[in-house]
Amino acid sequence: MAKKIVIDPVTRIEGHARITIHMNDKNEVDDAQFHVTQFRGFEKLSEGRPFREMPSLMARICGICPVSHLVASAKACDELLAVRIPPTAARLREVVNLGQLVQSHALSFFHLSSPDLLLGMDSDPARRNIIGVLEEYPDLARAGIRLRQFGQQIIERLAGKRIHPAWIVPGGVSAPLSREALQQIQSEIPEMIEMTQKVLEWFRPTLGNFRDEIRTFASEPTMWMGLVTPQNTLAHYDGMLKLVAADGTVVNPAIPPASYQSFIGEAVEPYSFLKTPYYLPMGYPEGVYRVGPLARLNIVDSCGTPLADAEHARFKELPLEERHSSFHYHYTRLIEILYGIERISELLNDPEITSTHVFANAQANSYEGVGISEAPRGTLLHHYRIDDNGLIIWANLIIATGNNNLAMNRGVTQVAKAYVKGKDVKEGMLNRVEAVIRTFDPCLSCSTHAVGQMPMQVEIYDAGGDMVRELRR
């Protein structure tokens, strides 16, 4: 008898989500679907707006990573201006982008995932949260809170406002970095580096405790995509969009931003408002790829800063097949925190960093612009077209979380197959389905997990569409 299981709501992943698990006649898991149930229509509602509004408007896509949208949007608008922005403006944008990377990764790792990693996947759900971690591992929890604060304060000190700042604008940034803010940030860097290294020292040996999770958490090989520098190191603000096959061979060393549409397609599934990007030349779904910290660290030769390079070298010692496990998003997130802090330090040491020349004044000189950057969760793309009056006539967005849509679907199916047997759906399955999604850190799960556990409801339907069982927690 075929039946389906519905998990609703999973969390608010760039909106609201639920999962359906379909069983076959033999009561085995056949397929799983990950539904995103919020639709807002930014690609259309921006039509008719002056292009200079776009960064501020697009930031409203997400209250957790507004800086990512500000950056990608402003870069698309720079293309419309057809100017090269002042080098200091580019560096400051990179600093604020990395500030967000650090705070977002810290939130994901410490607030959201560390309860599972420290207290155990099957531990008491009532205590399996950041408060529980604070009680048992106060140093680690405090490190997480402090690292998040460090990142948030960088955004506030440079951009004036933590959420939806209007500081990143087409042509550069609207105000230079003050000496005072510079010194404040610099004075905190040694402590942040030391803290992150301690967390890595603790985390590395615990990986041995998660053999099953590493084996089953969306571990099927896929291609990887992300921005890299010409030296093949990490590039979050700007770089070449590189695609690498599952075996490590380079599929495309530099997808040209202007012609990305010849390389990245977007598929629609009838059950989700979230589209599924794929590598167009390979078709759908063969063109599946993953993005985000795990993808980035799998495609670069090194990070580009000394301490992160040393840790990245350890990560690269893991067998290739293990480096495909989405469980290692956690490890790579920590390595990127270290990189982020080191790179912020490098950028701030530039003698021109407090230059007041941070804005290129120009009118629109081009009808079309594409901006690509790396958000904490992966590659983000904004693409606009304007008319003679500088009004938007068309927009296309490829959102970081969307890039992982197909892999998340497969990951949920893989975990469901491992943990759902017939009608007997165990509580541990719910947390593992939750945990596999959490490794990808889809956008809004952060807020859901800040203090508590993911709300979840599972409904089991028989072939006739009647609910035969309901689980709730």
Add this chain to the structure above:
Amino acid sequence: MAKKQKPTLATVWLDGCSGCHMSFLDIDEALITLAEKATLVYSPLVDNKEFPRMVDVTLIEGAVSTDEDVAKLRKVRSHTKTLVALGDCAVTGNVPSMRNPFTIAEVTDRAYIENATHNQQFPHLTLPKLLPWVKPIHAWVDVDVFIPGCPPTAKTILYVLTELVEGRVPDLSDKSRFG
């Protein structure tokens, strides 16, 4: 139970970006003080249960865009004493309502037909129904307190909550702004 004597607090999220919830989190350590004065009983920030039978104060972020939003909002209103519209989307419709000049077909065609390369179609299976007009929450239910802002500052949110849980009516005349 002593817990039950404290005022209860809930937060709900409709069609928004979670920025208002993030701003609420940015009250930082004041969360602990607030927790001494009130109990957070339902929120994306804490464990999910059915919406309680009666809650003293509920904050709603986001505009009303789908049939599910309407159903959720009506349920919350009937189980809440003081309902607060948190942020510009809840207060005015803000960014989500910018799709109102277009038809649903125009908006969804852009996303799922024009800007798609495979399986072009309107996603509809098991998904909520989009309403033709995105509206602020007071278009559907009575609202007791409005906090504008995109997002409202953490300070403003803390002020409103403190006043409400202590039984006073907040005066927002010099503490809020749109945008």
